[in-house]
Amino acid sequence: MLTPNLSYANLKDSYLFYHIAQKTGAWLNEHPGARLYRMGIGDVSLPLAPAVIAALHAAADDQSVKERFHGYMPECGAPFLRETIAGYYGKRNVSLSPDEVFVSSGASDELGDLLDLFDRSNRALIIEPAYPAYVDANIMAGREIVHLPSGPDNHFLPLPRPGIEADLIYLCSPNNPTGAVFNREQLAAWVSWANARGAVILFDAAYEAFIEEDLPHSIFEIPGAETCAIEICSLSKTAGFTGTRLGYTVIPKALERGGLSLNAMWVRNRTTKTNGISYILQRAGAAVFTDEGQKQIHANIRIYKENARVLMAALDEAGIRYWGGKNAPYIWMECPGGMGSWEFFDRLLNEIQVVGTPGEGFGACGEGFFRFSTFGDPADTREAASRLTALLRKI
Amino acid sequence: MLTPNLSYANLKDSYLFYHIAQKTGAWLNEHPGARLYRMGIGDVSLPLAPAVIAALHAAADDQSVKERFHGYMPECGAPFLRETIAGYYGKRNVSLSPDEVFVSSGASDELGDLLDLFDRSNRALIIEPAYPAYVDANIMAGREIVHLPSGPDNHFLPLPRPGIEADLIYLCSPNNPTGAVFNREQLAAWVSWANARGAVILFDAAYEAFIEEDLPHSIFEIPGAETCAIEICSLSKTAGFTGTRLGYTVIPKALERGGLSLNAMWVRNRTTKTNGISYILQRAGAAVFTDEGQKQIHANIRIYKENARVLMAALDEAGIRYWGGKNAPYIWMECPGGMGSWEFFDRLLNEIQVVGTPGEGFGACGEGFFRFSTFGDPADTREAASRLTALLRKI
Numbered sequence: 099m100l101t102p103n104l105s106y107a108n109l110k111d112s113y114l115f116y117h118i119a120q121k122t123g124a125w126l127n128e129h130p131g132a133r134l135y136r137m138g139i140g141d142v143s144l145p146l147a148p149a150v151i152a153a154l155h156a157a158a159d160d161q162s163v164k165e166r167f168h169g170y171m172p173e174c175g176a177p178f179l180r181e182t183i184a185g186y187y188g189k190r191n192v193s194l195s196p197d198e199v200f201v202s203s204g205a206s207d208e209l210g211d212l213l214d215l216f217d218r219s220n221r222a223l224i225i226e227p228a229y230p231a232y233v234d235a236n237i238m239a240g241r242e243i244v245h246l247p248s249g250p251d252n253h254f255l256p257l258p259r260p261g262i263e264a265d266l267i268y269l270c271s272p273n274n275p276t277g278a279v280f281n282r283e284q285l286a287a288w289v290s291w292a293n294a295r296g297a298v299i300l301f302d303a304a305y306e307a308f309i310e311e312d313l314p315h316s317i318f319e320i321p322g323a324e325t326c327a328i329e330i331c332s333l334s335k336t337a338g339f340t341g342t343r344l345g346y347t348v349i350p351k352a353l354e355r356g357g358l359s360l361n362a363m364w365v366r367n368r369t370t371k372t373n374g375i376s377y378i379l380q381r382a383g384a385a386v387f388t389d390e391g392q393k394q395i396h397a398n399i400r401i402y403k404e405n406a407r408v409l410m411a412a413l414d415e416a417g418i419r420y421w422g423g424k425n426a427p428y429i430w431m432e433c434p435g436g437m438g439s440w441e442f443f444d445r446l447l448n449e450i451q452v453v454g455t456p457g458e459g460f461g462a463c464g465e466g467f468f469r470f471s472t473f474g475d476p477a478d479t480r481e482a483a484s485r486l487t488a489l490l491r492k493i
Numbered sequence: 494m495l496t497p498n499l500s501y502a503n504l505k506d507s508y509l510f511y512h513i514a515q516k517t518g519a520w521l522n523e524h525p526g527a528r529l530y531r532m533g534i535g536d537v538s539l540p541l542a543p544a545v546i547a548a549l550h551a552a553a554d555d556q557s558v559k560e561r562f563h564g565y566m567p568e569c570g571a572p573f574l575r576e577t578i579a580g581y582y583g584k585r586n587v588s589l590s591p592d593e594v595f596v597s598s599g600a601s602d603e604l605g606d607l608l609d610l611f612d613r614s615n616r617a618l619i620i621e622p623a624y625p626a627y628v629d630a631n632i633m634a635g636r637e638i639v640h641l642p643s644g645p646d647n648h649f650l651p652l653p654r655p656g657i658e659a660d661l662i663y664l665c666s667p668n669n670p671t672g673a674v675f676n677r678e679q680l681a682a683w684v685s686w687a688n689a690r691g692a693v694i695l696f697d698a699a700y701e702a703f704i705e706e707d708l709p710h711s712i713f714e715i716p717g718a719e720t721c722a723i724e725i726c727s728l729s730k731t732a733g734f735t736g737t738r739l740g741y742t743v744i745p746k747a748l749e750r751g752g753l754s755l756n757a758m759w760v761r762n763r764t765t766k767t768n769g770i771s772y773i774l775q776r777a778g779a780a781v782f783t784d785e786g787q788k789q790i791h792a793n794i795r796i797y798k799e800n801a802r803v804l805m806a807a808l809d810e811a812g813i814r815y816w817g818g819k820n821a822p823y824i825w826m827e828c829p830g831g832m833g834s835w836e837f838f839d840r841l842l843n844e845i846q847v848v849g850t851p852g853e854g855f856g857a858c859g860e861g862f863f864r865f866s867t868f869g870d871p872a873d874t875r876e877a878a879s880r881l882t883a884l885l886r887k888i
Contacts, residue, residue, distance in 0.1 A: 099691035100660040101612040102751045106758050113764055141564035146556045154553035154773065161737060162546040164870075168736040169536035203598060203767075210766025211606070214633065217496040234765045238609065265495040296494035334768070341563040342556060343771040358497045366501060369508055370629045371605025372598075373729070376738040376774060378549065475559075 105240040114230050114459035115139050121443070122453055135482040137409075138453040140274070140427065140471040142338045144401060146382075147394035150337065153385035157378040171374030174365055175201030175346070179380045182387045183346050192318040194348060200364060201375050201383070202345040205304050205332035210235050211371075212300070212328065212347070215363050216266060223264030225256055226461030227275050227430075229302070232268045233461075241266075247463035254278040254421055254430070258291035267292065269317070270302040272309060275460045275469040276430040277422010279313045285320045292326035296355060299327040307336040307399060309425045316348075324350040328360065335427060335473070337386045337395045344375070344383040402427055405472040405479040412483040416490035429470040430457070434493045442468050445493075450485035500635040509625050509854035510534050516838070517848055530877040532804075533848040535669070535822065535866040537733045538873075539796060541777075542789035545732065548780035552773040566769030569760055570596030570741070574775045577782045578741050587713040589743060595759060596770050596778070599740040600699050600727035605630050606766075607695070607723065607742070610758050611661060618659030620651055621856030622670050622825075624697070627663045628856075636661075642858035649673040649816055649825070653686035662687065664712070665697040667704060670855045670864040671825040672817010674708045680715045687721035691750060694722040699740075702731040702794060704820045711743075719745040723755065730822060730868070732781045732790045739770070739778040797822055800874040801867040807878040811885035824865040825852070829888045837863050840888075845880035 118138050126132065146154075160166040174180070180196035187194045202208040213235055222236045223244045236243055244264045248254045254276040269288060271280040280288075292299050301317035309315055317323045332345035339345075349361045385391045406423040413420050413431055420431040433442040439456035446452045457467030472479070513533050521527065541549075555561040569575070575591035582589045597603040608630055617631045618639045631638055639659045643649045649671040664683060666675040675683075687694050696712035704710055712718045727740035734740075744756045780786045801818040808815050808826055815826040828837040834851035841847045852862030867874070 100615055100693045100750045102753045102755065102758065103610055103612050104751065104753075106610075106753065106761060109761060113761075116764065139565070143559070143562075143564070145559050145562040148557070151553055151557040154556070155550060158546055158549035158553065161541045161549070162543070164538070164540050167538075167540040167733075169538070169733075170534070170735045206768040207766065215498055215501075217498050220495055231765050238762070238765065298495045338562075338564075340565045340768065341772040343768070355495045356497045356499065358499075358501065360497065363497065363501050366504060366508075367633070369511065370626050370633065371602065373601045373735065373738070376771065377736040378773070379771060 103238065105238050108237050109234055113234075114455070117459070118443075118453065118455065122447065125447055132451065134447075135452045135474070135478045135485070137470045137474050137479065137482055138455045140335070140473055141340050142335065142473045143475045144338055144398045146338055146342065147386070147391055147398065149385045149388055149391040149394055150382050153381045154378060157381035161378065168377035171377055171380065173368040173372050173374045175199065175375065176377070176380045179384050182384050186387050187316060187318065187348070190315060190319060192316055194318070195351065198348055198350050198361060200347045200349065200368065201380060202347050203375060204334060204339070204343045204345040205302065205330045206231060208330050208345055208347050209300070209302070211367070212330070212364075213239055214367060215360055216298070220265035221263070223262065223267040225268065227254075227457060227464035227467070228268065228461055229270060229274050230459065245461065247461070248276070249463060250419070255280055255284055257284060257287050263295070265297050266300065267297055268300050268302065270304075271314075272305040272422070272426035273428075274305065275428055275455065275457065275464070277424075277426035277428040279309060279425045282314055282320065285314055285317060289317070289320045289322045289326060293322055297326065298353070298355065298360070299323070301327050301329045303329050304332045305335055305426050306331065307395070308403070308427050311425055313425060318348065318350070324352045326353070328353070333383055333386055337391075338398060342379065342382065344379050401476060402472045405474060405476055408480055408483045409470055409472065409486075412487045412490070415487055418490065423472070427472045429472065431468050431470070433457075433466050433468050434490055436466070437493075439465055439468055445489070450482075450489050452482045452485060498633065500633050503632050504629055508629075509850070512854070513838075513848065513850065517842065520842055527846065529842075530847045530869070530873045530880070532865045532869050532874065532877055533850045535730070535868055536735050537730065537868045538870045539733055539793045541733050541737065542781070542786055542793065544780045544783060544786040544789055545777050548776045549773060552776035556773065563772035566772055566775065568763040568767050568769045570594065570770065571772070571775045574779050577779050581782050582711060582713065582743070585710060585714060587711055589713070590746070593743055593745050593756060595742045595744065595763065596775060597740040597742050598770060599729060599734070599738045600697065600725045601626060603725050603740055603742050604695070604697070606762070607725070607759075608634055609762055610755055611693070615660035616658070618657065618662040620663065622649075622852060622859035622862070623663065623856055624665060624669050625854065640856065642856070643671070644858060645814070650675055650679055652679060652682050658690070660690075660692050661695065662692055663695050663697065665699075667700040667817070667821035668823075669700065670823055670850065670852065670859070672819075672821035672823040674704060674820045677709055677715065680709055680712060684712070684715045684717045684721060688717055692721065693748070693750065693755075694718070696722050696724045698724050699727045700730055700821050701726065702790070703798070703822050706820055708820060713743065713745070719747045721748070723748070728778055728781055732786075733793065737774065737777065739774050796871060797867050800869060800871055803875055803878045804865055804867065804881075807882045807885070810882055813885065818867070822867045824867065826863050826865070828852075828861050828863050829885055831861070832888075834860055834863055840884070845877075845884050847877045847880060
């Protein structure tokens, strides 16, 4: 008799964004034809950059003729893209060999798959509020989770302290949902903590392209990270690939645990469990890193940053505390008047038709906070900000 | 201290196709400029069908304009593609609801990921010779593997017999590497065995499009399969998607174990561990199932079948026993003169520059057999067949 993975029964019933979709769906059913201003799920609204579109067409043409047709791709990534990404790190003086870079279908896929490298006896430390999948993927694997709450006191950037013991730790910087970004000294404290304990840091750098101040984009800017960290990155937000799918992961060759090289284990995993990433998507990904591609994606990022500015101005006017927005595409605000985060969600939905994300969905310590994504349509964002200003005056 | 997944240490050192690549690479280094006739790894040689290319271009254009841009796709697959695939099954009188169909990045990815649904205490039954990843993925998960050897006595199609006990069973039909195909009665015996024990069948249907006789394309053509089977399929061989990547998986809603719905568990897995499959690739996949797409991919399949005919004629002339070739894209031959399969590999490489796959790589009982893929270039295949005829005359 087959035994299913019973850890699934320990998962909470519904997933944050699914729950939001249900609530907004119900509202739209009751108000046919009405329109919503969506600043909830962090999906992008701008189309792919022209350099990427050109690369997609060229790659499709390659697949149409025998002489340029590409079958199975190398499981760990096409050499042209692994080299390009290693070069991108090189510009920040992070020296990587191309075979320390793995091409992936995106950060969410990779964050799930990578856990196969670790025994289920490991304890996973998750700084909350957090992306819900960090928690759920570890529950599915039957791992013990150590929750480390953060809050305004530490600017949502907690540091290691005596008594925190874990084998795996997730660091997301710039952070989803709080928009907080660790500085060099703070990251160095976590690197030193991990090296001292033999722990491994899973560093989620999905929002690095939004950093504008002098803050680390990569954990590998911190000396010593090469013996304790894996970095997971994505083109979803950097280049609008949420529906196109491509990401990359860095596993240094110097990273070993229990006498095993995690880089070599991941090569074995990929060669066994995948047949590589689509040639067409890898060509599209490479176009992002050309001079032209970089110029174009940063023009889009500037549009999202203008959205952030508009929303921050509304909150400033209302005298509301918030984090993020500057070096990150998320704004994390305190709910007004001590309101609960789902109560604030309902008021925004019902009274001004703005959809955001309740902080409680990112962990218990997120209660009383609320996340806005800055990836929306600029005109929608301006309208939402103006409605928000009006509502906050009333509350 | 992090404990790595120590099961990786139980894997054999090198993977079959990696080993072949090393041997052929070494030969090419010694013979610069020489050419090889590759009939080893089952990669396709014909470009994508025009209907697929047109869909790729149209989807890339969609991604270039805000009004038609697609961000995050539904995690379990785009409704348009889930419905299309359910319709494809409907033509063979297999009635599926679209939410029993999951879109995947391909069969190899899915065969690895799906194992997350099962406890590691389950024993996995693998009919050998087998695709090496079935074995390796279960070793990585620390599962006990029950090996069921097959051979000429049962035409490489073993049936359940007293004493065979397992919780998970892999059935690949048409088979890689032997090309053998289960008939309805044989599949019904496995379905009845699985239902009686509460086991789950993982049915790998990656080569179904090559069936020309009246044999089942899907396990769901067998009554009772909906309570014991998951089917994994791929467009890699059907439509030349080896380097483009797309597949699909069927998990019936009637399939439950330990009180849990495996369909609901997979929805939870996908919504947690992925953000869906590329919009562009899903549009390309949908084009395969249009009337035009079907006509075009079957024209390609006929070319591969002509390759099979040419190779089978060479073996017939030499009086060598083989299986497959007719309803499958693989030909599984007995090595001549009682030769070992790696010895035969070396002779083909060194004497006639033809690359095939040694049967031993698919499990111990594959020793003495050899696999040819029929996906090669037609002119190359004709040349390889003529060289093979000459060599077999000498042996």
